[in-house]
Amino acid sequence: MLNSNFPRHVAIIMDGNGRWAKKRAFPRAxxxxxxxxxxxxxxxxxxxxxxxxLTLYAFSSENWKRDESEIxxxxxxxxxxxxxxxxxxxxxxxxxxxxxxxxxxxxxxxxRLEDALERTxxxxxxxxxxxxxxxxxxxxxxxxxxxxxxxxxxxxxxxHLYTSDLPPLDLLIRTSGxxxxxxxxxxxxxxxxxxxxxxxxxxxxxxxxxxxxxxFARRERRFGGx
Ligand code: FPP
Numbered sequence: 001m002l003n004s005n006f007p008r009h010v011a012i013i014m015d016g017n018g019r020w021a022k023k024r025a026f027p028r029a030x031x032x033x034x035x036x037x038x039x040x041x042x043x044x045x046x047x048x049x050x051x052x053x054l055t056l057y058a059f060s061s062e063n064w065k066r067d068e069s070e071i072x073x074x075x076x077x078x079x080x081x082x083x084x085x086x087x088x089x090x091x092x093x094x095x096x097x098x099x100x101x102x103x104x105x106x107x108x109x110x111x112r113l114e115d116a117l118e119r120t121x122x123x124x125x126x127x128x129x130x131x132x133x134x135x136x137x138x139x140x141x142x143x144x145x146x147x148x149x150x151x152x153x154x155x156x157x158x159x160h161l162y163t164s165d166l167p168p169l170d171l172l173i174r175t176s177g178x179x180x181x182x183x184x185x186x187x188x189x190x191x192x193x194x195x196x197x198x199x200x201x202x203x204x205x206x207x208x209x210x211x212x213x214x215x216f217a218r219r220e221r222r223f224g225g226x
Contacts, residue, residue: 005217007170010209011055011128011192012042013184016176016200023200029073034202036077040085043127045206047092049213053126053166055099057184061134075109078131082112086119095123099162100133128166135186138162142187163188171216173209175201191223 014035021031039056046054059074089096096116103110113131142160146152158164169188174180177198181189195212 006050006213007193007216008051008167009053009055009169010046010051010171010173010213011057011169011185011188012204013057013172013174013182014038014201014204015174015178017202019176020200020202028070031202032070032073032077036081038202038204039081041205042209043094045209046127047094047125048206049210051125051213053128055128055130055163055166055169055185057130057133057182059100059131059133060183061100061132061137062183064132075106078109079112082116086116089116089120089123089127093122093124094120095126096120097126097128097166098131099128099138100131101137102131104132126166128163130184133162134183135181136183139187157187161187171195171212173197173212175199175204191221193219193221 017031017035018028019031020034021028039058042056043054058078063074064071096113098113098117102113105113138161139157142157143152145160146156149156163169163185169185169192171194172181172185172189172192173195175197177196179196185192193216195215197208197212199208
């Protein structure tokens, strides 16, 4: 690890692809495409900075409300991302993890994702991608599963969240200047530091992630103590 106060687990709400495109009078699809490039840069930066886990909010359970053509653009981006980057992930020892109900996606995407999960399972660092994810749904699901087993406590809930095998969330970043959580990692954010930064997602890169980690390292975390 480069700095002992650095976060182990950073999550990002990647917001602002549409505004990035609009500012340039480009189609929204181009904003998402450039957002995909920012994903590549950020995954690479997470490795450089020594993060154990990077979690990205790629498709929320509410994103189905968008236009059909935009949903299809996002799905195609996902297909291309798996095709183009899977080998690289394997070589870099990145384990893919999916949080959310990804089985609702088209069968070919489900197959590609499951193939990628299988082929990266020996990885040492984790890229967790939230797909068809909603935190309230995740919490309700965990409560149901915990109740079926007996007791509903914070500990039994933790075991049934999608994130049960990930390090605790240290830092949650949202780009684009919006200040809200939009149904992302609500349970896991209980003690996370939060950073809302005024950069549109397609412009995000290594320097932003490094600065965010440095800001995290400067903050004193008390976990409810004094
Ligand atoms: C928010 O911008 C972004 C999304 C809804 C999708 C995030 C997806 C990517 C960055 C694409 C690539 C991801 C992977 C894993 C291949 P917005 O459209 O809400 O922007 P706006 O608020 O400015 O309209």
